[in-house]
Amino acid sequence: MSFRSRSARSRSVVAGFLCTAMLVAGCGSGGSADDNEIVVGLESETTGWLPGRNLLINYPSLNVAYAVFDPLMRTDANGAMRPYLAESLEPNADLTQWTLTLRPGVRFHDGTPLDAQALKTIYDQYLSIPTSNLLGSLRFVESLEVVDDLTVRYTLTEPDASFPAVLEGPAGWPFSPTAAAEQGADAFASQPVGTGPFRFASWLRGSELELERNEDYWREGLPKLDRITFQVITDENARVASLQSGDIDAMQTLRQSTVRQVRALEDVTTHDFIGNLAGGQLLNTQQPPLDDVRVRQALAYAIDQPAILDLLGGSDLSPTATQYYQPDSPWHSERAEQTWPTNDPGRARQLLDEYRNDPNRSDGKAPGEPVVLEHNIIPDPSVVEMGLGYKAMWEAVGFVHNMHQVEVAVITDTNASGDFMINTSRFGNEDDPCITLRNSFGDPEVTPTNYTNLDDAEVQQHLATLCSTTDQAAREQAVDAIMVRLAELVPHTWTGHTPTSVAARPELQGIPDWTFPDGTPGDGFPMTAVTWANVSIVE
Incomplete structure (x- = not known):
């Protein structure tokens, strides 16, 4: 895979001219250093946020998911799979059993603990039920058993060397089983409760979704932003216009023609990726x-x-x-x-x-x-x-x-x-x-x-x-x-x-730079999936 960040260039046209010329998106303001908030333009949205029920694997969805949920495993800058929310994951000799230990002291946004019983409840009641859309990913998992308060064991029907990668996807995004049971699946899918750096605030379907800082996040010093608003702007030209006018602070694109457009914008930094x-x-x-x-x-x-x-x-x-x-x-x-x-x-x-x-x-x-x-x-x-x-x-x-x-x-x-x-x-x-x-x-x-x-x-x-x-x-x-x-x-x-790109105003720092808790560099922003916890506004 290939990453490249292109530095912003100085603005050659005045803001007033841009406001007058902009036909698709009117002049406005995204986040600022004063309010420590940003607005991000996405190409689409998903139908909900309950793993096992909603499809959460496209790249717009991952931008939101990595803010609300923490994956048990993640990929580092060298392409190796490493524990993230998990503390360790160890296989037996023939790769048919995988023992996972959680980090101590992690809590969901509702204050309930992330422990082994929570993982088992999630697996038994949501991920492995007949209607789950994760049955394919988990088809070789025969059972999940609790070993102790922070440890579970996955038993597989056959060897699977790729199992750690399964836990990087939605099957490895713990959510509060208490909140899911209290709210019911329909309501929870619209107001998810994870362990991630941001809490759910509000969602106007087809328009925007707001997240606010998780003050009790288990990683000290993160997140660096107070609030993120994800706006759904399906039209590529409208998304570019919104960035250029200042209505949004960052945007994603997976279109060659739009990558070319945003590279030509003044006062914008593009973070490009070809995977x-x-x-x-x-x-x-x-x-x-x-x-x-x-x-x-x-x-x-x-x-x-x-x-x-x-x-x-x-x-x-x-x-x-x-x-x-x-x-x-x-x-x-x-x-x-x-x-x-x-x-x-x-x-x-x-x-x-x-x-x-x-x-x-x-x-x-x-x-x-x-x-x-x-x-x-x-x-x-x-x-x-x-x-x-x-x-x-x-x-x-x-x-x-x-x-x-x-x-x-x-x-x-x-x-x-x-x-x-x-x-x-x-x-x-x-x-x-x-x-x-x-x-x-x-x-x-x-x-x-x-x-x-x-x-x-x-x-x-x-x-x-x-x-x-x-x-x-x-x-x-x-x-x-x-x-x-x-x-x-x-x-x-x-x-x-x-070719894909995350285009942002140059004050947004850290888009490529997320790390594991021990400081190991992560895999950046593959296919525009940004880990927003590490992003900050630096004037």
Whole structure:
């Protein structure tokens, strides 16, 4: 992963001119050194804040979640998993039992203690119930038992080297079981009670969420701010305008074109990040004609990736992707990079012709009939431009391409139901590769997040190795083998690894600099997920 902070430049236009010129967001003021408050613009919000019930894994949600909750485990600057709210996490020899000890003296925002019984109640009554959306993450957990006041033991049904990373996500964000029981799930999801540096103050859905300083936070000297207001500003241009006018103090973006915009702003510091997240098109490998690998390979060979990236904001900002791991990652596979079917329209036509003229073609049509693609994209202007680029490239080699503009909710629903052929999507993250790849390519019968429906014995074999050992060399070999196999099977196409940015007024210090309690540097702000406890206003 790659981080870069770009220093603010001096303002070259006066504030009065900016106020007059600003059409989307009016002049106002965010936080100041006097009131020690800030306003942060997010691209979206979640439906609630109860782990196990609400989806809390997108990057806008993580900005709020890391302020309200403390993860039991977190990732350090070197990519290693370390205890954070936990004091220790130790496995047995075969990785089927993990014993976790909590830090003493930690309390939830309601004053009740964080202890072993709280973890067990959370697991038994919220995380492991049939309706929990964390059952996939916890599918190998057979039980959680209390060992003593501050210690629990997780027993797994099979070895899992990635289990510490599970506890960095929502399954490892303790919340007050007392408050959840008293309020009920619906009310608690709207007013969460965690152990984090900020307490919940108010939430106006679709508009803004306010958090205030937790005066009893277990980490001395944190948080440094008194209040954070998270504003939902879904339109990229409006978010940029709000930052430029002073209505907000910081903002996130996961769009190439917006990264370019905020880099050009006067008196703004951008904190840029390129990680493993990459754009592409999700291919349903069980849906004819995409159930035939020749068709999927033809789609990939037809794509001019730099040209697509230029439509999205610039190939100079986003390195082309060939796999789940960007070139700076220790998991990056040189073999997969060489194996990936890069742009070759002649080869694309050859493979398409083989399928089109096959008397046993899987779509049931007669030899020579057109091969038709049904492609769903979201109605964002840059994404529509991208879709038209795909259309031109795929039709140039002989496909018939039908593009459908649908809302994000339709993409989400059809991914889950399997009722799609091609959906625009993003792939990859900074998680342990066992988690990422098992969730994406585990047995589709028991892995609801295997949206491509790819079922490949070789991939499963290497996944088993990856997830059952802590030997780094063996794990890297397993990831390399999986990446090569995916490059051969093409369960989805790639564009490029996504550049992201947190743009802020220069007085906001500490955005990249959170640390563990012992001073060990943390992993910064991956994919715009900021740890706001360490941020301060320094004039």
